[in-house]
Amino acid sequence: MNMIAPKRRRLVLVGNGMAGIRTIEEILRRAPHAFDIAVFGAEPHGNYDRIMLSPVLAGERQFADIVTHDRAWYAQNGIELIAGEPVVGIDRDARTVTGALGTTRPYDLLLIATGSTPVIIPVPGHRLPGVIAFRDIADVEAMVNAARTGRTNAVVIGGGLLGLEAANGLARNGMKTTVLHLMPTLMERQLDPVSAKMLKADLEARGLTVITEANTKAIHGTDRVTSVELADGTILPADLVVMAVGIRPATQLAKDAGLTCNRGIVVDDGMRTSDPAIHAVGECVEHRGTLFGLVAPLWDQAKVAADRMTGVADTDYVPAVSGTRLKVTGIDMFSAGDFTGDDTCEDIVYRDAAKGVHKKLVLRGDVPIGAVLYGEAQDAGWYFDLIRNATDIAAFRDLLIFGPAAAGVNQGSGVEALPDTAEICGCNGVSKGRILTAIHEHKLSSVDEVRARTKASASCGSCTCHVESLLTLALGSAYDATPKIKPVCACTALGHDAVRAEIVARALKSIPETMRSLGWSNPDGCATCRPALNFYLLCAWPGEYRDDARSRFVNERMHANIQKDGTYSVVPRMWGGVTTSAELRAIADVVDKHNIPTVKVTGGQRIDLLGVRKEQLPAVWRDLNAAGMVSGHAYGKALRTVKTCVGSEWCRFGTQDSTAMGVALEKMTWGSWTPHKTKMAVSGCPRNCAEVTIKDFGAIATESGWDLHVGGNGGITVRVTDLLCKVTTEEEVLEYAAAFMQLYREEARYLERTAPWVERVGIDYVRSRIVADPGARRLLRDRFIESQRHAQRDPWADRAAGVEAHEFRPLATVE
Amino acid sequence: MKTSIDLAWKSVGTIDDIPRLGSRTVTTAGDDIAVFRLADDRIFAVYDRCPHKAGKLSQGIVHGDSVTCPLHNWVIGLTDGKAKSPDEGCARTVPVRVDGRIIMLGVS
Numbered sequence: 021m022n023m024i025a026p027k028r029r030r031l032v033l034v035g036n037g038m039a040g041i042r043t044i045e046e047i048l049r050r051a052p053h054a055f056d057i058a059v060f061g062a063e064p065h066g067n068y069d070r071i072m073l074s075p076v077l078a079g080e081r082q083f084a085d086i087v088t089h090d091r092a093w094y095a096q097n098g099i100e101l102i103a104g105e106p107v108v109g110i111d112r113d114a115r116t117v118t119g120a121l122g123t124t125r126p127y128d129l130l131l132i133a134t135g136s137t138p139v140i141i142p143v144p145g146h147r148l149p150g151v152i153a154f155r156d157i158a159d160v161e162a163m164v165n166a167a168r169t170g171r172t173n174a175v176v177i178g179g180g181l182l183g184l185e186a187a188n189g190l191a192r193n194g195m196k197t198t199v200l201h202l203m204p205t206l207m208e209r210q211l212d213p214v215s216a217k218m219l220k221a222d223l224e225a226r227g228l229t230v231i232t233e234a235n236t237k238a239i240h241g242t243d244r245v246t247s248v249e250l251a252d253g254t255i256l257p258a259d260l261v262v263m264a265v266g267i268r269p270a271t272q273l274a275k276d277a278g279l280t281c282n283r284g285i286v287v288d289d290g291m292r293t294s295d296p297a298i299h300a301v302g303e304c305v306e307h308r309g310t311l312f313g314l315v316a317p318l319w320d321q322a323k324v325a326a327d328r329m330t331g332v333a334d335t336d337y338v339p340a341v342s343g344t345r346l347k348v349t350g351i352d353m354f355s356a357g358d359f360t361g362d363d364t365c366e367d368i369v370y371r372d373a374a375k376g377v378h379k380k381l382v383l384r385g386d387v388p389i390g391a392v393l394y395g396e397a398q399d400a401g402w403y404f405d406l407i408r409n410a411t412d413i414a415a416f417r418d419l420l421i422f423g424p425a426a427a428g429v430n431q432g433s434g435v436e437a438l439p440d441t442a443e444i445c446g447c448n449g450v451s452k453g454r455i456l457t458a459i460h461e462h463k464l465s466s467v468d469e470v471r472a473r474t475k476a477s478a479s480c481g482s483c484t485c486h487v488e489s490l491l492t493l494a495l496g497s498a499y500d501a502t503p504k505i506k507p508v509c510a511c512t513a514l515g516h517d518a519v520r521a522e523i524v525a526r527a528l529k530s531i532p533e534t535m536r537s538l539g540w541s542n543p544d545g546c547a548t549c550r551p552a553l554n555f556y557l558l559c560a561w562p563g564e565y566r567d568d569a570r571s572r573f574v575n576e577r578m579h580a581n582i583q584k585d586g587t588y589s590v591v592p593r594m595w596g597g598v599t600t601s602a603e604l605r606a607i608a609d610v611v612d613k614h615n616i617p618t619v620k621v622t623g624g625q626r627i628d629l630l631g632v633r634k635e636q637l638p639a640v641w642r643d644l645n646a647a648g649m650v651s652g653h654a655y656g657k658a659l660r661t662v663k664t665c666v667g668s669e670w671c672r673f674g675t676q677d678s679t680a681m682g683v684a685l686e687k688m689t690w691g692s693w694t695p696h697k698t699k700m701a702v703s704g705c706p707r708n709c710a711e712v713t714i715k716d717f718g719a720i721a722t723e724s725g726w727d728l729h730v731g732g733n734g735g736i737t738v739r740v741t742d743l744l745c746k747v748t749t750e751e752e753v754l755e756y757a758a759a760f761m762q763l764y765r766e767e768a769r770y771l772e773r774t775a776p777w778v779e780r781v782g783i784d785y786v787r788s789r790i791v792a793d794p795g796a797r798r799l800l801r802d803r804f805i806e807s808q809r810h811a812q813r814d815p816w817a818d819r820a821a822g823v824e825a826h827e828f829r830p831l832a833t834v835e
Numbered sequence: 836m837k838t839s840i841d842l843a844w845k846s847v848g849t850i851d852d853i854p855r856l857g858s859r860t861v862t863t864a865g866d867d868i869a870v871f872r873l874a875d876d877r878i879f880a881v882y883d884r885c886p887h888k889a890g891k892l893s894q895g896i897v898h899g900d901s902v903t904c905p906l907h908n909w910v911i912g913l914t915d916g917k918a919k920s921p922d923e924g925c926a927r928t929v930p931v932r933v934d935g936r937i938i939m940l941g942v943s
């Protein structure tokens with residue numbers, strides 16, 4: 021039998037964002053093999069959870085945590101991802117789309133999901149550097165970087181959801197932040213005036229300044245923003261201005277292609293545009309005159325578009341009420357539906373000023389149509405269900421405002437009583453039935469596993485308690501709610517990532533302050549957490565943090581390796597493994613003068629002097645310093661050696677000067693403290709005599725440049741490097757090396773070498789930060805160089821000159 | 836009351852000579868003595884030999900009233916010299932008296 025596979029239809033998605041990728045997932049679920057799929061995205065990443073940018077800005081999450089689809093996902097699903105290239109034209113006659121770099125792809129079906137663009141008010145000065153929006157990860161990086169580089173004053177224009185989350189994040193990064201809002205009360209589209217005032221007071225208590233009825237007249241500055249001027253003449257100093265005044269559907273591309281557009285791209289109930297071959301979903305569309313700005317409706321649109329595009333069903337999109345929460349940790353609020361009402365409505369209000377609680381429900385007859393909950397929102401899910409299902413509440417109207425428990429409707433958090441169709445996770449549109457099925461089918465036993473399988477609670481996290489209840493319901497006492505994050509040590513319940521995030525967010529600058537602020541159970545910690553905290557603080561506050569010698573392991577405190585008999589070894593740096601007769605002579609003299617028992621060539625291309633007594637160390641170092649040699653950090657969680665081969669200078673196969681490249685790398689990176697030890701190597705040709713492929717970072721010369729390798733390890737568990745990318749010049753090798761070092765320093769956990777770290781976060785993630793995004797790479801490089809300015813001091817020279825002299829001398833001698 | 840009769844109190848320096856959460860050694864004819872200063876300025880002394888493989892306790896990280904040995908991470912209680920469970924063993928303690936800020940060790 022001769023079967024010819026049916027030709028696959030070609031599907032192109034423009035807009036690699038939340039709505040577009042959700043639609044692709046829905047399509048794959050319905051018809052996994054129907055299409056050849058290509059995705060164009062203007063941003064140089066896979067897909068991430070945009071709504072979680074706020075917690076990333078606030079330092080509560082890292083970018084890696086919010087990536088929902090890494091490059092591996094596209095590859096596994098056979099999807100071509102063209103990231104970093106916006107589409108600039110759609111040719112509807114030829115049925116092709118073309119990107120800004122000229123990439124062209126034909127389509128049978130096209131899906132547009134270009135999202136929206138932030139509105140920038142065209143006041144004078146709006147184009148100055150330092151004036152940004154809050155829409156993507158690049159904006160978050162710009163904000164974090166402004167705070168890190170010592171800019172002090174931030175002004176956020178717009179007191180809606182986005183503006184307040186931006187302001188909170190900036191304040192958590194240590195900036196003095198002012199929010200300007202045009203209207204008399206904050207978040208007027210989600211909050212009634214009473215709760216808005218409570219919110220304002222809560223934000224002010226966190227150190228934010230809020231100015232309402234503030235009309236921005238101009239932004240001042242010459243080569244960068246310096247201040248903001250209001251209509252009443254007030255001048256506010258500003259090093260950074262974030263505009264969060266609204267969004268506008270991104271319709272330009274569709275307009276240029278001649279599709280019917282109004283405020284958004286007009287779609288029918290089947291999410292189809294005026295061209296039957298083109299569907300559109302997300303914030304770029306307009307459906308029956310309505311625009312969208314929250315994710316929940318987009319998930320419904322994705323299902324409808326997928327049904328229609330695969331042809332499995334002719335479903336229609338029916339708008340539903342959506343609810344909102346402000347993602348500011350510690351502020352509990354929820355708002356849904358119509359919370360103002362009209363003449364035909366009645367309010368039920370509950371207020372407890374002392375506890376800072378305000379709840380307002382709007383009813384039409386006996387049916388709730390809207391709610392605002394401030395200060396206590398744990399019953400939000402229940403109210404939201406009543407509103408969405410237009411439930412008649414006559415039977416418990418008197419007790420409605422006190423929540424489901426008081427109203428005697430159902431107990432606990434209420435999920436037990438919900439039908440299987442009830443939506444548990446609004447962000448990701450996951451029903452109770454789907455969660456329970458996943459728990460049973462895949463034997464899930466933790467919130468993280470449910471998250472990974474179903475995405476429930478993976479976005480804003482506010483339904484986590486419901487997911488926990490469902491786990492309890494499904495597994496009974498077998499479910500153990502204690503989180504599976506591994507704490508740093510027995511002194512705390514927090515994991516490494518959380519501790520690092522808090523150090524930055526709360527601007528913690530010393531070990532005791534960190535322990536106090538984060539509730540350490542042992543007042544001076546233990547031998548596990550103290551070195552970790554010391555490193556995290558050192559990395560977060562270069563030049564400012566005072567290294568705590570008492571929290572260093574002995575080798576790092578003594579700047580030498582302790583040996584089994586209590587003596588020490590001394591390994592001077594030998595740049596790139598190159599030495600001279602003068603250096604060798606000096607080493608020989610030091611050995612003779614101090615009677616050092618053993619001299620050995622190490623596996624790292626340098627010389628180890630073993631068996632030096634503690635009291636001898638400063639004198640040995642002084643003599644080595646005098647001959648121009650400095651500490652080799654053979655003892656540290658630090659840059660160790662840069663191993664090289666002879667390269668093009670001598671070797672008949674060498675294509676580049678690997679020795680000089682290695683020396684340049686070592687000169688740039690020596691002295692840096694890292695989560696675990698870091699080793700580098702440079703080989704002059706692919707024969708790779710310097711063993712680059714088992715180093716943390718390395719370069720292998722080729723005819724045309726350098727292959728950069730990362731994440732290798734010899735040692736206990738051998739791991740071969742991943743190829744990071746190819747570059748051409750030595751400057752690029754240095755730039756990528758510095759960026760890699762800094763990413764590792766900032767994001768790996770203490771005592772995690774690059775190999776397990778790269779395994780954990782994925783090489784795609786590392787590439788997304790270092791290769792795909794030149795701006796991000798340079799920011800990392802700059803931070804590394806800044807930190808090196810403070811780190812490159814020879815610790816031996818300091819100690820030979822008397823620093824920490826008590827370490828090397830006995831307190832006293834008694835007979 | 837053997838110890839108190841045989842002991843000679845030797846002054847070895849002041850509290851300020853030792854960093855908080857740090858330690859200094861006192862050289863004797865036999866093993867060195869490690870003198871520790873805790874966060875609350877209490878002073879303890881033990882012979883500078885880990886009960887495990889003679890690691891120099893003076894070089895360890897001090898926390899609470901314990902020190903973690905630099906060689907293989909045994910945790911030794913400074914009040915009694917005992918290794919914390921699951922390890923077993925005991926470092927030899929040395930009696931300490933503090934007079935004002937002067938540290939005195941009771942050596943035999």
Ligand code: SRM
Nearest residue numbers: 581589621622623624625626654660733734735736737773
């Ligand atoms: C001196 C040296 C052996 C030698 O005589 O050649 C050495 C000596 C020690 N190595 Fe090593 N390693 C030495 C090269 C290596 C290499 C080879 C290399 O760097 O090319 C490796 C495998 C490559 C790698 O790291 O991926 C190596 C893998 C280890 C490991 C396992 C690391 C791992 O990630 O699996 C440890 C244990 C650790 O770090 O926790 C270790 C730990 C040690 C320690 C620090 C053990 C200790 O804690 O006391 C030894 C200190 C001896 C001393 O006092 O100087 N040493 N060690 C080498 C010093 C190189 C230098 O110039 O700085």
Ligand SMILES: Cc1cc2nc3c(=O)[nH]c(=O)nc-3n(C[C@H](O)[C@H](O)[C@H](O)COP(=O)(O)OP(=O)(O)OC[C@H]3O[C@@H](n4cnc5c(N)ncnc54)[C@H](O)[C@@H]3O)c2cc1C
Nearest residue numbers: 035037038039062070071106107134135302303313314315
């Ligand atoms: C900071 C922040 C917090 C938020 N918080 C919440 C919240 O708590 N709850 C909630 O429900 N919603 C929240 N939202 C809104 C939510 O993120 C959006 O509703 C959602 O991301 C919209 O999805 P989308 O796919 O339509 O657009 P996007 O996710 O923006 O995706 C569109 C993608 O298309 C790309 N693109 C645009 N033009 C082109 C082109 N020509 N070629 C190729 N690619 C193109 C864009 O670069 C973008 O990556 C928040 C948004 C932000 C910015």
Ligand code: SF4
Nearest residue numbers: 583584622623735736
């Ligand atoms: S392999 Fe490394 S750690 Fe093991 S004994 Fe040799 S030097 Fe020490």
Ligand code: FES
Nearest residue numbers: 885888890904907
């Ligand atoms: S010698 Fe102290 S733990 Fe091994």
